Amino acid sequence: MSATQQKNRATRRNRRVLAVAAGLATVGALVAAMPAGASATPGAAAGEGRGDWRHKMRTVDVQLLSFNDFHGNLEPPAGSAGTVSEKQPDGTVKAIPAGGVEYLATSLRTARKGHPYSITAAAGDLVGGSPLLSGLFHDEPSIEALNKIDLDVTSVGNHEFDEGAAELARLQNGGCHPVEGCFEKGKKFKGADFPYLAANVTKEKTGKPILKPYTVWEKKGVKIGFIGVTLEGTPDIVNANGIKGLKFHDEIETINKYAKELDRKGVKSIVALLHEGGSPASTSYNYDCDSPGAGDGISGPIVDIAKGVTPKVDALVTGHTHQAYVCSIPDPSGKPRMVTSASSYGKLFTDTTLTYDRRTKDIVRTSVKSANRIVSRDQAKAADMTSLIERWSKLAGPIASRPQGWISADINGRGSTAPEKPLGDLIADAQLQGLAPADKGGAQLALMNPGGIRSDLVYKASGGEGDGVVTYGESFTVQPFTNMMNVVDLTGAQLITALQQQVSGPNEASPKILQVSQGFTYTLDLTKTGAARVVVDSVKLNGAAIDPGKTYRVAMNEFLAGGGDGFAVLKEHKNKLVGASDLDVFNAYLAANSTAAKPITPPAANRITVIQ
Numbered sequence: 112m113s114a115t116q117q118k119n120r121a122t123r124r125n126r127r128v129l130a131v132a133a134g135l136a137t138v139g140a141l142v143a144a145m146p147a148g149a150s151a152t153p154g155a156a157a158g159e160g161r162g163d164w165r166h167k168m169r170t171v172d173v174q175l176l177s178f179n180d181f182h183g184n185l186e187p188p189a190g191s192a193g194t195v196s197e198k199q200p201d202g203t204v205k206a207i208p209a210g211g212v213e214y215l216a217t218s219l220r221t222a223r224k225g226h227p228y229s230i231t232a233a234a235g236d237l238v239g240g241s242p243l244l245s246g247l248f249h250d251e252p253s254i255e256a257l258n259k260i261d262l263d264v265t266s267v268g269n270h271e272f273d274e275g276a277a278e279l280a281r282l283q284n285g286g287c288h289p290v291e292g293c294f295e296k297g298k299k300f301k302g303a304d305f306p307y308l309a310a311n312v313t314k315e316k317t318g319k320p321i322l323k324p325y326t327v328w329e330k331k332g333v334k335i336g337f338i339g340v341t342l343e344g345t346p347d348i349v350n351a352n353g354i355k356g357l358k359f360h361d362e363i364e365t366i367n368k369y370a371k372e373l374d375r376k377g378v379k380s381i382v383a384l385l386h387e388g389g390s391p392a393s394t395s396y397n398y399d400c401d402s403p404g405a406g407d408g409i410s411g412p413i414v415d416i417a418k419g420v421t422p423k424v425d426a427l428v429t430g431h432t433h434q435a436y437v438c439s440i441p442d443p444s445g446k447p448r449m450v451t452s453a454s455s456y457g458k459l460f461t462d463t464t465l466t467y468d469r470r471t472k473d474i475v476r477t478s479v480k481s482a483n484r485i486v487s488r489d490q491a492k493a494a495d496m497t498s499l500i501e502r503w504s505k506l507a508g509p510i511a512s513r514p515q516g517w518i519s520a521d522i523n524g525r526g527s528t529a530p531e532k533p534l535g536d537l538i539a540d541a542q543l544q545g546l547a548p549a550d551k552g553g554a555q556l557a558l559m560n561p562g563g564i565r566s567d568l569v570y571k572a573s574g575g576e577g578d579g580v581v582t583y584g585e586s587f588t589v590q591p592f593t594n595m596m597n598v599v600d601l602t603g604a605q606l607i608t609a610l611q612q613q614v615s616g617p618n619e620a621s622p623k624i625l626q627v628s629q630g631f632t633y634t635l636d637l638t639k640t641g642a643a644r645v646v647v648d649s650v651k652l653n654g655a656a657i658d659p660g661k662t663y664r665v666a667m668n669e670f671l672a673g674g675g676d677g678f679a680v681l682k683e684h685k686n687k688l689v690g691a692s693d694l695d696v697f698n699a700y701l702a703a704n705s706t707a708a709k710p711i712t713p714p715a716a717n718r719i720t721v722i723q
Contacts, residue, residue, distance in 0.1 A: 515701045
């Protein structure tokens with residue numbers, strides 16, 4: 112090789128080295144310029160032309176923060192309803208106080224830091240069944256708070272229909288209440304900044320959804336579609352008057368329909384917000400649903416729904432059961448897919464990472480990560496939420512602080528996991544006493560639906576009251592629906608059928624045990640299945656066996672009298688008399704049966720004998 116050839120070869124080698132160095136410098140500059148959460152994938156690895164660096168920013172991590180079943184709990188929930196269970200390393204379980212919108216706002220704002228692509232979504236029941244601070248004002252305070260915490264989207268839940276479709280539309284679009292007007296002088300309610308989605312709720316006359324079926328979140332070319340549905344069985348668990356003229360459709364069919372529509376529009380990344388859920392094998396929020404040996408880590412309606420929803424949907428945010436879980440459930444193709452729920456009342460939120468592929472416009476399912484986080488009360492309160500609570504509390508104060516009665520200790524309702532709840536017994540007794548007089552209906556017994564008990568009665572003083580005092584605000588929080596009481600005729604056979612419907616048909620998988628008044632007793636054998644769980648010969652009223660052919664006068668709220676919660680036989684009643692509201696009856700009982708010197712003690716909860 113000549114000296115000239117050697118010189119030319121050296122020159123070409125130096126040029127190659129310089130070119131590689133320049134290329135590496137370019138890559139470094141690209142990586143440095145990338146937003147947090149983005150990752151570079153060489154184009155050649157994706158089948159692109161060698162040297163094509165246009166796809167270096169191939170994926171980006173999108174943060175999805177979600178929660179469900181807030182139910183207007185602006186203030187920290189009281190008693191056991193305001194704690195979450197945390198499994199400790201040694202296997203024990205610790206109860207941790209959690210919740211309150213001041214802490215939820217702080218938690219979400221802290222979680223978003225360092226995440227330029229962040230979405231906050233919810234899965235329904237954000238309002239309805241709310242404590243007095245929100246419920247007294249038809250949940251305008253909660254919508255205002257959710258606007259301030261930058262909620263991006265939510266599905267409807269069954270409780271969004273508590274006051275009917277017209278009121279739901281007002282919460283979305285704004286305007287003062289049609290009966291009570293504007294609650295603050297000179298201020299008109301603006302409505303929700305975020306869209307409520309109701310894909311499977313249509314008007315019977317037009318067949319069209321009452322609200323938007325889906326929405327698309329978009330930022331810098333990243334697009335994620337959200338489809339929102341409530342459970343198809345909503346008509347069974349809400350007051351019939353609130354849903355007149357509406358139809359509720361199958362969850363799977365609806366989600367699949369709109370996922371296909373989004374896909375046609377080029378939206379490949381899709382999340383379903385579904386107000387239906389399941390029950391995990393453990394009540395601890397940090398239970399590993401997918402751990403080896405966990406088996407079926409979750410059961411309930413959400414399992415079959417998740418298995419039927421099209422693979423086009425990348426994740427499901429769920430609710431309704433007030434449970435905490437993060438589980439992988441296979442889609443119809445057998446591919447694992449994340450399904451989450453964040454308990455209730457703002458005690459938890461779910462933090463999910465969705466890795467978005469810019470080339471395919473889809474979520475990289477194998478990279479999805481998710482975990483529930485506690486909304487702890489040992490962090491700073493959000494100042495704007497504190498101001499909001501103080502403002503609405505001032506308006507509610509004269510009503511909320513009125514004493515109604517006295518108790519000697521906590522009386523658990525929502526926080527009790529037993530079939531028969533002490534507060535359920537107390538409410539049923541109040542209904543019987545209030546409606547037993549002949550001119551009030553002549554009730555011989557009372558039945559109370561467990562889902563209508565929204566909280567516990569807590570002995571410890573709060574808000575400046577004395578220990579043991581039950582205020583109007585507390586009793587309202589327990590029974591916020593203002594259901595009118597009914598007294599009806601039922602035969603003994605119908606009564607027994609009602610007890611059997613607690614544990615059979617739609618209630619077999621998740622029994623809804625009616626709370627009963629004093630003197631009404633029976634045995635529930637949970638070692639059996641279906642209707643056989645009710646020991647018919649044990650059903651008695653004041654010690655006498657229920658006569659199937661005899662007619663009894665039974666007190667219950669209008670929700671139950673309409674067949675709510677799957678109690679179809681209760682709709683077959685006769686000779687209905689409409690009484691006062693359940694809340695008025697309860698408060699009257701507290702006033703008549705307690706004093707500071709002689710408070711009400713927690714009922715023994717010994718009316719239903721349970722065999723397990």
